[in-house]
Amino acid sequence: MPERNVFTWNAIINTYVKDNNFVQARALFDAAPFKDWVTYNTMLSGYVNSEGFQDEAVRLFSEMQFVDEVSEYALTTMLGLVTKLSLLSYGRQLHSYMLKTGNSLNRYSLSSLIAMYSKCGCFKDAWRVFDGSDDGFVDTVSKNTMVAACFREGELEMARNVFLSRRQLNDEVSWNTMISGFAQNGYEEEAIRLFRIMMEEGFVWNEHSFSSFISACSGVKNLKLGKEIHGWILKKGMSLNPFISSSFVNLYCKCGLLNYAHSICKTTQKANPFAVTPLIVGYSETGNMLEARRLFDSLPDKNHVVWTAMISGYVKAHQCEEAFQLFRELMTQKTTVPDELIFINLLGACAIHATFNYGKQIHACILRTGTAMDAKLSNSLVDTYSKGGNVTYARRIFQLAVDRDTILYNSMIAGYALHGYENEAIQLFSQMTEQGFQPDEVTFLALLSVCRHRGLVKLGEEYFFSMTQDYKISPGFDHYASMIDLYGRANQLDKAVSLMETLPMEPDAVILGAFLNACKMNRNAELAKAAEDKLLQIEGGNGSRYAQLAGIYASEGKWNEMGRVMKMMRGREAKKTAGCSWVYIGDTVHTFISGDRSHMENDAIYITLGCLIKELSKLSATIFLEEEFCIFY
DNA sequence: CTAGGGTTAG
Numbered sequence: 297m298p299e300r301n302v303f304t305w306n307a308i309i310n311t312y313v314k315d316n317n318f319v320q321a322r323a324l325f326d327a328a329p330f331k332d333w334v335t336y337n338t339m340l341s342g343y344v345n346s347e348g349f350q351d352e353a354v355r356l357f358s359e360m361q362f363v364d365e366v367s368e369y370a371l372t373t374m375l376g377l378v379t380k381l382s383l384l385s386y387g388r389q390l391h392s393y394m395l396k397t398g399n400s401l402n403r404y405s406l407s408s409l410i411a412m413y414s415k416c417g418c419f420k421d422a423w424r425v426f427d428g429s430d431d432g433f434v435d436t437v438s439k440n441t442m443v444a445a446c447f448r449e450g451e452l453e454m455a456r457n458v459f460l461s462r463r464q465l466n467d468e469v470s471w472n473t474m475i476s477g478f479a480q481n482g483y484e485e486e487a488i489r490l491f492r493i494m495m496e497e498g499f500v501w502n503e504h505s506f507s508s509f510i511s512a513c514s515g516v517k518n519l520k521l522g523k524e525i526h527g528w529i530l531k532k533g534m535s536l537n538p539f540i541s542s543s544f545v546n547l548y549c550k551c552g553l554l555n556y557a558h559s560i561c562k563t564t565q566k567a568n569p570f571a572v573t574p575l576i577v578g579y580s581e582t583g584n585m586l587e588a589r590r591l592f593d594s595l596p597d598k599n600h601v602v603w604t605a606m607i608s609g610y611v612k613a614h615q616c617e618e619a620f621q622l623f624r625e626l627m628t629q630k631t632t633v634p635d636e637l638i639f640i641n642l643l644g645a646c647a648i649h650a651t652f653n654y655g656k657q658i659h660a661c662i663l664r665t666g667t668a669m670d671a672k673l674s675n676s677l678v679d680t681y682s683k684g685g686n687v688t689y690a691r692r693i694f695q696l697a698v699d700r701d702t703i704l705y706n707s708m709i710a711g712y713a714l715h716g717y718e719n720e721a722i723q724l725f726s727q728m729t730e731q732g733f734q735p736d737e738v739t740f741l742a743l744l745s746v747c748r749h750r751g752l753v754k755l756g757e758e759y760f761f762s763m764t765q766d767y768k769i770s771p772g773f774d775h776y777a778s779m780i781d782l783y784g785r786a787n788q789l790d791k792a793v794s795l796m797e798t799l800p801m802e803p804d805a806v807i808l809g810a811f812l813n814a815c816k817m818n819r820n821a822e823l824a825k826a827a828e829d830k831l832l833q834i835e836g837g838n839g840s841r842y843a844q845l846a847g848i849y850a851s852e853g854k855w856n857e858m859g860r861v862m863k864m865m866r867g868r869e870a871k872k873t874a875g876c877s878w879v880y881i882g883d884t885v886h887t888f889i890s891g892d893r894s895h896m897e898n899d900a901i902y903i904t905l906g907c908l909i910k911e912l913s914k915l916s917a918t919i920f921l922e923e924e925f926c927i928f929y
Numbered sequence: 930c931t932a933g934g935g936t937t938a939g
Contacts, residue, residue, distance in 0.1 A: 306930040313931095337931040372932040407933040440934045473935045507936040542937050573938035604939040637939060
């Protein structure tokens with residue numbers, strides 16, 4: 297190129313920027329004999345829009361201010377950067393700079409500011425920018441940005457009002473924003489309705505419309521509608537679009553058609569984490585952890601969502617050790633930083649294992665990574681520490697929690713209940729209602745648990761009454777089972793019987809189980825026999841129920857009845873799930889089931905156990921008998 | 930030649 301000018305220099309720099317060749321772009325930028333603000337803005341936007349050059353962007357922006365007047369282009373570019381990095385205070389500084397230099401009043405600034413405030417979590421400021429601007433500056437883009445901001449905030453009616461005002465500005469993006477907004481906020485039917493109207497009003501569906509629509513179908517598991525649109529998309533030849541195909545994978549996974557989902561996933565040229573992640577979740581839910589792991593391992597680039605899906609899959613399948621192991625692998629990788637959801641899943645694993653040490657380690661990890669503590673995370677910590685046996689830590693977390701919700705109160709009340717801190721639980725419930733938190737069915741379950749273990753029949757009845765009368769919560773199976781258990785433990789079998797007679801529904805296995813237990817505690821084998829048929833009808837396949845029945849007859853000395861039930865158990869090949877105990881020593885878990893002889897230190901353990909049983913038998917003959925009965929099983 | 934909005938997964 298014999299003749300060069302500022303335009304040609306800018307063009308060649310831009311070409312290298314677009315090719316992500318920042319070494320060459322920067323060399324040309326430094327060497328350029330002519331520079332105008334386009335040169336700077338080209339370089340700046342290149343830095344902003346690529347990973348890893350954001351420090352350079354800030355440095356260049358600072359330099360630019362001394363070279364020439366900063367243009368509106370540079371300001372909107374920088375707003376995009378602070379939005380991506382969620383740097384609200386920088387965003388505010390840019391906003392005031394724009395106001396001072398008269399750069400805040402153009403279409404680009406308007407939409408960038410709305411997006412920045414919305415994505416940085418300041419919906420009110422986003423609205424102020426939009427609402428306070430002159431009508432002349434509001435264009436389609438800033439209107440659409442505002443609609444999206446409303447959905448992000450969960451303000452659905454506000455979104456609709458903005459959408460309906462100045463309707464002539466609406467375009468395809470406006471419609472797609474509405475469809476995805478409703479779909480994401482749990483109004484799938486509305487999203488599906490709008491999808492249809494969009495076409496009727498003459499707008500053309502594109503990949504955005506399809507993705508959101510398929511996502512809405514997945515949300516309500518509407519397989520029929522999903523298949524209809526699938527056929528349509530196959531005909532249109534759009535099925536290989538990565539957004540669309542991964543949405544279909546998700547749809548079929550949610551509807552339980554894993555084979556179908558898997559075959560679609562295979563049609564994609566390169567592994568798409570957006571298609572693989574739902575499959576990992578799907579296989580995990582069916583307990584096929586090997587296939588889930590195989591898919592996970594097949595992904596070359598794993599982001600934090602994939603890691604979370606795999607870890608949560610292990611936790612759901614109760615393979616907690618694998619979850620911890622995978623987390624250790626994650627931490628050795630420097631690329632992915634664990635987020636709140638990963639921690640919540642891991643804490644769930646700790647709660648399942650009832651392990652205090654792991655819980656403490658995860659907690660420390662949360663603090664080290666500077667993860668923000670919200671109600672959900674506090675809740676997981678309270679639950680983990682309670683179940684791990686340390687209610688003091690649980691309480692500390694609860695007291696330090698700034699934003700609380702009903703669920704957090706529920707966990708703390710349940711934690712107190714678990715550890716026999718009945719007064720604290722009761723007191724916390726009063727505090728909860730005084731602070732204006734609405735108790736739910738779980739709250740009352742925890743409260744009834746308190747009453748059951750303390751034998752507080754009167755208070756339990758009060759809660760049960762208050763739940764229906766004051767809070768309009770209709771009791772579920774678990775609430776009735778709790779009440780029956782409460783009466784049973786308090787030796788008021790007559791009340792349990794009359795509650796059984798007035799149940800508004802057919803009792804389930806849990807209620808019948810509680811009733812049988814009440815019969816056992818009150819040594820009433822006749823009533824138990826009456827409930828036996830019903831229970832075995834519902835849960836004939838559950839071996840532990842036969843064992844429970846046998847136990848009742850045995851405790852009454854009715855050995856014939858016991859033998860009869862045991863025979864039924866064998867005849868139906870019903871297996872009793874073995875209950876187990878475990879203890880962490882160092883990094884190793886030692887698990888025991890009843891009559892277990894497999895442990896390496898078997899002899900020492902049984903000698904100690906024998907000594908303990910001897911000591912116990914001195915204390916009480918009853919305990920000894922029941923202990924022997926357990927070993928017999 | 931440079932700047933703004935909407936899509937998929939835990």
